[in-house]
Amino acid sequence: MSHPVVRIENLRKSYGPIIALDGVSLEVEAGKIFGLLGPNGAGKTTTVKILTTLVRPDGGRVEISGTDVLKDPVKVRSLIGYVPQELTVDPYLTAREHLHYYADLYHLPAAIRASRIREALTLVGLAGHEDRRVRHFSGGMKKKLDLACGLIHRPPLIFLDEPSLGLDVQVRRDVWSYILRLKEQGTTVFLCTNYMDEAERLCDDVAIIDSGRIAVMGTPTALRSQLKRDVISVEIASFNEHQGEMLEALERAVSQLAIVQGTVKDGMQLKVYVESNEIALPQILESAATLTIPIHTITYSRPGLDEVFLHYTGHAFAEEKKNHG
Numbered sequence: 001m002s003h004p005v006v007r008i009e010n011l012r013k014s015y016g017p018i019i020a021l022d023g024v025s026l027e028v029e030a031g032k033i034f035g036l037l038g039p040n041g042a043g044k045t046t047t048v049k050i051l052t053t054l055v056r057p058d059g060g061r062v063e064i065s066g067t068d069v070l071k072d073p074v075k076v077r078s079l080i081g082y083v084p085q086e087l088t089v090d091p092y093l094t095a096r097e098h099l100h101y102y103a104d105l106y107h108l109p110a111a112i113r114a115s116r117i118r119e120a121l122t123l124v125g126l127a128g129h130e131d132r133r134v135r136h137f138s139g140g141m142k143k144k145l146d147l148a149c150g151l152i153h154r155p156p157l158i159f160l161d162e163p164s165l166g167l168d169v170q171v172r173r174d175v176w177s178y179i180l181r182l183k184e185q186g187t188t189v190f191l192c193t194n195y196m197d198e199a200e201r202l203c204d205d206v207a208i209i210d211s212g213r214i215a216v217m218g219t220p221t222a223l224r225s226q227l228k229r230d231v232i233s234v235e236i237a238s239f240n241e242h243q244g245e246m247l248e249a250l251e252r253a254v255s256q257l258a259i260v261q262g263t264v265k266d267g268m269q270l271k272v273y274v275e276s277n278e279i280a281l282p283q284i285l286e287s288a289a290t291l292t293i294p295i296h297t298i299t300y301s302r303p304g305l306d307e308v309f310l311h312y313t314g315h316a317f318a319e320e321k322k323n324h325g
Protein backbone atom coordinates (compact mmCIF):
# COMPACT_ATOMS: atom_id res chain seq x y z
CA MET A 1 0.00 0.00 0.00
CA SER A 2 1.36 3.43 -0.82
CA HIS A 3 1.71 5.95 1.97
CA PRO A 4 0.55 9.52 1.67
CA VAL A 5 3.61 11.75 1.31
CA VAL A 6 2.69 13.70 4.43
CA ARG A 7 0.57 12.35 7.23
CA ILE A 8 -0.20 14.33 10.38
CA GLU A 9 -2.36 13.03 13.20
CA ASN A 10 -3.64 15.06 16.09
CA LEU A 11 -0.63 17.39 16.15
CA ARG A 12 -0.29 19.65 19.19
CA LYS A 13 2.11 22.44 19.99
CA SER A 14 2.01 25.24 22.55
CA TYR A 15 4.39 28.10 23.17
CA GLY A 16 3.84 28.87 26.86
CA PRO A 17 0.21 29.90 27.14
CA ILE A 18 -0.26 30.15 23.35
CA ILE A 19 -1.76 27.08 21.70
CA ALA A 20 -0.27 27.16 18.20
CA LEU A 21 -1.61 23.76 17.08
CA ASP A 22 -4.67 22.28 18.68
CA GLY A 23 -5.01 18.78 17.20
CA VAL A 24 -4.18 19.13 13.50
CA SER A 25 -4.70 16.10 11.25
CA LEU A 26 -4.17 16.02 7.50
CA GLU A 27 -2.77 13.99 4.62
CA VAL A 28 -1.01 15.05 1.44
CA GLU A 29 -1.09 12.84 -1.65
CA ALA A 30 1.95 12.31 -3.84
CA GLY A 31 2.30 14.61 -6.81
CA LYS A 32 -0.21 17.16 -5.55
CA ILE A 33 0.10 20.81 -4.62
CA PHE A 34 -1.32 20.97 -1.12
CA GLY A 35 -2.21 24.34 0.37
CA LEU A 36 -2.37 25.20 4.05
CA LEU A 37 -4.39 28.40 3.93
CA GLY A 38 -4.93 30.59 6.95
CA PRO A 39 -4.61 34.08 8.41
CA ASN A 40 -1.64 35.38 10.44
CA GLY A 41 -0.96 33.31 13.53
CA ALA A 42 -3.11 30.36 12.40
CA GLY A 43 -0.31 27.82 12.88
CA LYS A 44 0.99 27.32 9.31
CA THR A 45 4.68 27.94 9.99
CA THR A 46 4.55 25.90 13.19
CA THR A 47 3.15 22.95 11.20
CA VAL A 48 5.88 23.25 8.57
CA LYS A 49 8.66 23.61 11.15
CA ILE A 50 7.52 20.38 12.78
CA LEU A 51 7.38 18.60 9.41
CA THR A 52 10.86 19.82 8.50
CA THR A 53 12.29 18.57 11.86
CA LEU A 54 13.03 22.08 13.17
CA VAL A 55 10.49 22.12 16.01
CA ARG A 56 9.34 19.28 18.26
CA PRO A 57 5.60 18.92 18.80
CA ASP A 58 4.01 18.36 22.21
CA GLY A 59 1.94 15.48 20.86
CA GLY A 60 0.67 13.72 17.77
CA ARG A 61 2.15 11.74 14.88
CA VAL A 62 3.99 13.11 11.85
CA GLU A 63 5.17 11.02 8.90
CA ILE A 64 6.89 11.86 5.63
CA SER A 65 6.56 9.04 3.07
CA GLY A 66 5.96 6.56 5.87
CA THR A 67 8.98 7.71 7.93
CA ASP A 68 8.32 9.02 11.43
CA VAL A 69 9.68 12.56 11.54
CA LEU A 70 10.48 12.38 15.26
CA LYS A 71 12.19 8.97 15.10
CA ASP A 72 14.22 9.44 11.92
CA PRO A 73 14.75 13.14 11.25
CA VAL A 74 17.93 12.54 9.24
CA LYS A 75 16.12 10.40 6.69
CA VAL A 76 13.29 12.92 6.51
CA ARG A 77 15.72 15.74 5.77
CA SER A 78 17.01 13.83 2.76
CA LEU A 79 13.49 13.71 1.31
CA ILE A 80 12.53 17.35 1.57
CA GLY A 81 13.30 20.89 0.54
CA TYR A 82 12.26 23.92 2.54
CA VAL A 83 11.97 27.60 1.73
CA PRO A 84 11.22 29.31 5.03
CA GLN A 85 8.97 32.32 5.44
CA GLU A 86 11.73 34.50 6.89
CA LEU A 87 14.82 35.39 4.89
CA THR A 88 17.94 33.25 5.26
CA VAL A 89 20.31 34.94 2.80
CA ASP A 90 23.74 36.17 3.88
CA PRO A 91 24.38 39.87 3.20
CA TYR A 92 28.07 39.37 2.43
CA LEU A 93 27.69 36.74 -0.30
CA THR A 94 26.70 37.37 -3.91
CA ALA A 95 23.63 35.74 -5.45
CA ARG A 96 25.81 33.31 -7.40
CA GLU A 97 27.79 32.37 -4.28
CA HIS A 98 24.54 31.53 -2.50
CA LEU A 99 23.40 29.24 -5.27
CA HIS A 100 26.79 27.51 -5.47
CA TYR A 101 26.69 26.98 -1.75
CA TYR A 102 23.23 25.35 -1.92
CA ALA A 103 24.21 23.31 -4.98
CA ASP A 104 27.19 21.98 -2.94
CA LEU A 105 25.06 21.36 0.11
CA TYR A 106 22.69 19.21 -1.92
CA HIS A 107 25.43 17.44 -3.93
CA LEU A 108 24.14 18.66 -7.26
CA PRO A 109 26.19 17.05 -10.08
CA ALA A 110 28.74 19.49 -11.46
CA ALA A 111 27.49 18.94 -15.02
CA ILE A 112 24.07 20.47 -14.34
CA ARG A 113 25.14 23.00 -11.72
CA ALA A 114 25.75 25.98 -13.98
CA SER A 115 22.55 25.53 -15.96
CA ARG A 116 20.45 25.05 -12.80
CA ILE A 117 21.92 28.21 -11.28
CA ARG A 118 21.26 30.17 -14.44
CA GLU A 119 17.72 28.84 -14.68
CA ALA A 120 16.99 29.65 -11.03
CA LEU A 121 18.31 33.20 -11.36
CA THR A 122 16.32 33.83 -14.52
CA LEU A 123 13.17 32.39 -13.02
CA VAL A 124 13.16 34.72 -10.04
CA GLY A 125 14.23 37.69 -12.13
CA LEU A 126 17.74 38.09 -10.75
CA ALA A 127 19.63 37.48 -13.98
CA GLY A 128 22.18 40.28 -14.30
CA HIS A 129 22.51 40.63 -10.51
CA GLU A 130 24.37 37.38 -9.90
CA ASP A 131 27.64 39.00 -8.82
CA ARG A 132 26.23 41.68 -6.54
CA ARG A 133 26.40 41.24 -2.80
CA VAL A 134 23.05 40.59 -1.18
CA ARG A 135 23.39 43.51 1.24
CA HIS A 136 22.77 45.78 -1.74
CA PHE A 137 19.57 43.90 -2.66
CA SER A 138 16.06 45.18 -1.96
CA GLY A 139 13.78 43.12 0.30
CA GLY A 140 11.99 41.64 -2.70
CA MET A 141 15.25 40.64 -4.34
CA LYS A 142 16.38 38.86 -1.17
CA LYS A 143 13.14 36.93 -1.09
CA LYS A 144 13.60 35.91 -4.72
CA LEU A 145 17.11 34.65 -4.01
CA ASP A 146 15.86 32.65 -1.03
CA LEU A 147 13.33 30.97 -3.24
CA ALA A 148 15.92 30.19 -5.89
CA CYS A 149 18.18 28.58 -3.24
CA GLY A 150 15.42 26.37 -1.85
CA LEU A 151 14.31 25.09 -5.23
CA ILE A 152 17.67 24.35 -6.77
CA HIS A 153 18.02 20.69 -5.73
CA ARG A 154 14.46 19.64 -6.69
CA PRO A 155 13.62 17.25 -3.86
CA PRO A 156 10.54 14.94 -4.12
CA LEU A 157 8.71 17.00 -1.49
CA ILE A 158 9.13 20.72 -1.03
CA PHE A 159 7.77 23.01 1.66
CA LEU A 160 7.18 26.58 0.60
CA ASP A 161 6.15 28.89 3.43
CA GLU A 162 4.54 31.97 1.86
CA PRO A 163 6.58 31.78 -1.36
CA SER A 164 5.15 34.91 -2.92
CA LEU A 165 5.03 37.15 0.15
CA GLY A 166 6.22 40.63 -0.80
CA LEU A 167 6.85 39.82 -4.46
CA ASP A 168 5.48 42.01 -7.21
CA VAL A 169 2.69 40.79 -9.48
CA GLN A 170 4.89 39.65 -12.34
CA VAL A 171 7.31 37.71 -10.16
CA ARG A 172 4.42 36.09 -8.29
CA ARG A 173 3.16 34.79 -11.62
CA ASP A 174 6.63 33.48 -12.49
CA VAL A 175 6.84 31.77 -9.13
CA TRP A 176 3.40 30.23 -9.63
CA SER A 177 4.28 28.85 -13.01
CA TYR A 178 7.51 27.44 -11.63
CA ILE A 179 5.57 25.73 -8.82
CA LEU A 180 3.24 24.24 -11.44
CA ARG A 181 6.28 23.06 -13.38
CA LEU A 182 7.65 21.36 -10.27
CA LYS A 183 4.37 19.50 -10.02
CA GLU A 184 4.56 18.45 -13.66
CA GLN A 185 7.95 16.94 -12.88
CA GLY A 186 6.35 14.90 -10.08
CA THR A 187 7.35 17.01 -7.06
CA THR A 188 4.86 17.17 -4.20
CA VAL A 189 4.44 20.73 -2.96
CA PHE A 190 3.32 21.69 0.55
CA LEU A 191 2.46 25.37 0.37
CA CYS A 192 1.56 27.73 3.21
CA THR A 193 -0.26 30.82 2.15
CA ASN A 194 -2.17 33.83 3.28
CA TYR A 195 -3.46 34.45 -0.20
CA MET A 196 -6.81 33.11 -1.40
CA ASP A 197 -5.89 33.63 -5.04
CA GLU A 198 -2.68 31.66 -4.63
CA ALA A 199 -4.53 28.73 -3.02
CA GLU A 200 -7.29 28.86 -5.60
CA ARG A 201 -4.92 29.08 -8.53
CA LEU A 202 -2.32 26.51 -7.55
CA CYS A 203 -3.64 23.99 -5.07
CA ASP A 204 -5.21 20.62 -5.82
CA ASP A 205 -6.21 20.30 -2.17
CA VAL A 206 -6.60 22.96 0.47
CA ALA A 207 -6.82 22.74 4.24
CA ILE A 208 -8.11 25.88 5.89
CA ILE A 209 -6.43 26.45 9.24
CA ASP A 210 -7.57 28.88 11.91
CA SER A 211 -6.35 29.21 15.52
CA GLY A 212 -4.42 25.95 15.32
CA ARG A 213 -7.31 23.87 13.99
CA ILE A 214 -8.22 22.64 10.54
CA ALA A 215 -11.60 24.19 9.79
CA VAL A 216 -12.24 22.30 6.55
CA MET A 217 -10.39 20.44 3.78
CA GLY A 218 -11.04 19.68 0.13
CA THR A 219 -10.43 20.81 -3.43
CA PRO A 220 -11.03 24.54 -3.90
CA THR A 221 -13.91 23.78 -6.28
CA ALA A 222 -15.60 21.35 -3.89
CA LEU A 223 -15.23 23.75 -0.97
CA ARG A 224 -16.84 26.56 -2.92
CA SER A 225 -19.70 24.51 -4.36
CA GLN A 226 -20.49 22.99 -0.94
CA LEU A 227 -21.71 26.37 0.18
CA LYS A 228 -24.58 26.22 -2.33
CA ARG A 229 -25.10 29.92 -2.21
CA ASP A 230 -24.17 33.25 -3.71
CA VAL A 231 -22.93 36.29 -1.91
CA ILE A 232 -23.91 39.93 -2.20
CA SER A 233 -21.67 42.56 -0.59
CA VAL A 234 -23.14 45.94 0.29
CA GLU A 235 -21.11 48.97 1.31
CA ILE A 236 -22.69 52.14 2.62
CA ALA A 237 -21.38 55.56 1.57
CA SER A 238 -18.43 56.25 3.86
CA PHE A 239 -19.04 59.97 4.39
CA ASN A 240 -22.08 59.02 6.41
CA GLU A 241 -21.65 59.36 10.19
CA HIS A 242 -24.53 56.97 10.85
CA GLN A 243 -22.89 54.30 8.72
CA GLY A 244 -22.69 51.74 11.54
CA GLU A 245 -26.35 52.11 12.57
CA MET A 246 -27.48 52.05 8.98
CA LEU A 247 -25.56 48.88 8.29
CA GLU A 248 -27.29 47.28 11.27
CA ALA A 249 -30.72 48.48 10.15
CA LEU A 250 -30.08 47.11 6.68
CA GLU A 251 -28.89 43.81 8.13
CA ARG A 252 -32.10 43.50 10.17
CA ALA A 253 -34.25 44.30 7.14
CA VAL A 254 -32.60 41.93 4.67
CA SER A 255 -32.53 39.14 7.26
CA GLN A 256 -36.33 39.11 7.01
CA LEU A 257 -36.25 38.32 3.29
CA ALA A 258 -37.09 34.69 2.48
CA ILE A 259 -34.28 34.43 -0.07
CA VAL A 260 -31.60 35.46 2.45
CA GLN A 261 -29.83 32.59 4.20
CA GLY A 262 -27.56 34.62 6.43
CA THR A 263 -25.64 37.85 6.87
CA VAL A 264 -22.23 38.79 8.20
CA LYS A 265 -20.71 42.21 8.84
CA ASP A 266 -17.15 42.44 7.55
CA GLY A 267 -15.85 45.85 8.58
CA MET A 268 -18.17 48.41 6.99
CA GLN A 269 -19.43 45.85 4.52
CA LEU A 270 -22.48 43.71 4.87
CA LYS A 271 -22.24 40.28 3.28
CA VAL A 272 -25.55 38.72 2.46
CA TYR A 273 -25.74 35.02 1.61
CA VAL A 274 -28.55 34.18 -0.75
CA GLU A 275 -29.86 31.31 -2.84
CA SER A 276 -29.58 33.30 -6.03
CA ASN A 277 -27.94 36.64 -6.75
CA GLU A 278 -30.30 37.44 -9.60
CA ILE A 279 -33.44 37.22 -7.48
CA ALA A 280 -32.03 38.69 -4.27
CA LEU A 281 -30.28 41.75 -5.69
CA PRO A 282 -33.43 43.83 -6.49
CA GLN A 283 -34.96 42.90 -3.14
CA ILE A 284 -31.90 44.10 -1.22
CA LEU A 285 -31.81 47.34 -3.21
CA GLU A 286 -35.47 47.85 -2.40
CA SER A 287 -34.86 47.29 1.34
CA ALA A 288 -32.12 49.94 1.26
CA ALA A 289 -34.36 52.38 -0.64
CA THR A 290 -37.20 51.89 1.84
CA LEU A 291 -34.87 52.70 4.74
CA THR A 292 -33.28 55.57 2.71
CA ILE A 293 -29.86 54.09 3.19
CA PRO A 294 -27.30 55.43 0.67
CA ILE A 295 -25.41 52.53 -0.90
CA HIS A 296 -21.86 53.19 -2.03
CA THR A 297 -21.27 49.88 -3.79
CA ILE A 298 -23.12 46.64 -4.16
CA THR A 299 -21.40 43.65 -5.73
CA TYR A 300 -22.38 40.05 -6.18
CA SER A 301 -20.41 36.90 -6.79
CA ARG A 302 -20.29 33.15 -6.48
CA PRO A 303 -18.63 32.20 -3.20
CA GLY A 304 -14.81 32.27 -3.07
CA LEU A 305 -12.44 30.72 -0.54
CA ASP A 306 -12.91 33.75 1.70
CA GLU A 307 -16.62 32.83 2.00
CA VAL A 308 -15.61 29.24 2.69
CA PHE A 309 -13.32 30.51 5.45
CA LEU A 310 -16.04 32.70 6.91
CA HIS A 311 -18.58 29.89 6.80
CA TYR A 312 -16.41 27.35 8.63
CA THR A 313 -14.70 29.64 11.15
CA GLY A 314 -17.43 32.17 11.85
CA HIS A 315 -15.20 35.16 11.21
CA ALA A 316 -13.73 37.00 8.23
CA PHE A 317 -10.28 36.00 6.97
CA ALA A 318 -8.64 39.39 7.31
CA GLU A 319 -10.17 40.14 10.71
CA GLU A 320 -7.57 40.93 13.38
CA LYS A 321 -7.41 38.23 16.00
CA LYS A 322 -6.41 38.96 19.57
CA ASN A 323 -3.78 36.83 21.21
CA HIS A 324 -0.92 36.77 18.76
CA GLY A 325 1.84 39.09 17.72
Ligand SMILES: Nc1ncnc2c1ncn2[C@@H]1O[C@H](COP(=O)(O)OP(=O)(O)OP(=O)(O)O)[C@@H](O)[C@H]1O
Nearest residue numbers: 015018020039040041042043044045046047324325
Ligand atom coordinates in the same frame (compact mmCIF):
# COMPACT_ATOMS: atom_id res chain seq x y z
N1 LIG B 1 8.78 30.67 18.81
C1 LIG B 1 7.59 31.07 19.23
N2 LIG B 1 7.41 31.51 20.49
C2 LIG B 1 6.20 31.89 20.94
N3 LIG B 1 5.07 31.88 20.20
C3 LIG B 1 5.19 31.46 18.93
C4 LIG B 1 6.44 31.04 18.38
N4 LIG B 1 6.23 30.67 17.09
C5 LIG B 1 4.91 30.86 16.86
N5 LIG B 1 4.26 31.32 17.95
C6 LIG B 1 2.83 31.61 18.09
O1 LIG B 1 2.12 30.48 17.59
C7 LIG B 1 0.99 30.88 16.83
C8 LIG B 1 1.11 30.32 15.43
O2 LIG B 1 2.20 30.91 14.75
P1 LIG B 1 2.64 30.52 13.28
O3 LIG B 1 3.93 31.20 13.02
O4 LIG B 1 2.61 29.04 13.15
O5 LIG B 1 1.46 31.15 12.43
P2 LIG B 1 1.33 31.36 10.84
O6 LIG B 1 0.04 30.72 10.44
O7 LIG B 1 2.55 30.88 10.16
O8 LIG B 1 1.18 32.93 10.72
P3 LIG B 1 1.74 33.96 9.58
O9 LIG B 1 0.74 33.94 8.47
O10 LIG B 1 1.73 35.28 10.29
O11 LIG B 1 3.10 33.52 9.18
C9 LIG B 1 0.97 32.41 16.88
O12 LIG B 1 0.10 32.80 17.90
C10 LIG B 1 2.40 32.77 17.22
O13 LIG B 1 2.46 33.99 17.92
Ligand SMILES: [Mg+2]
Nearest residue numbers: 044045085161
Ligand atom coordinates in the same frame (compact mmCIF):
# COMPACT_ATOMS: atom_id res chain seq x y z
MG1 LIG C 1 3.94 31.77 8.97
